[in-house]
Amino acid sequence: MTGPAAARQRLLDLKAELIALSQSADEDRKPVELDQQSVGRLSRMDSMQVQAMAKAADARRAQEIRRVDAALQRVDDDEYGWCVECGEAIEAKRLEVDPAAPRCAGCA
Template structure:
């Protein structure tokens, strides 16, 4: 994968993750526990939705870090090379996961 294609894919992934995070921001807000207006099961459902939204956001944040590091490797001319052994990362692996920092053997 050439650098221009890799950069475009990484930036598109980053933009998609940021948009998903913005869309889910309402679900991560604190749950109001007003006993007069909401029943116990509704509060539990709200708390569960909030917990799942926070977990999903943590995964998105981790993926965003991987993408930023891959973009930094692109800038440094180190993209496509394994961070552990220094060998080239397979084209197929990078096409599946453009932020992959390791070759298949080291992963």
């Protein structure tokens, strides 16, 4: 699976997966109820920790989606597979592992 069409599909699949993960974690990011009658203090603290971790994970997913969008733009501009720093070709194995990689191994 090589070429711009294959790269586009891999990137679109990755983006769809990241969006699905983000949507499935919506419940964990909701505000924590402060009613001590229904939830004990430790349970509330646990919930707050889960909420903070979910927000951090969502921020990482959003950053990854931005990387994927940038890679899709490079596909559209016929610049996919070329390092944004030095202009040299990005190794095929590197793009296989990370299809949104913007830099070659030397510049990364």
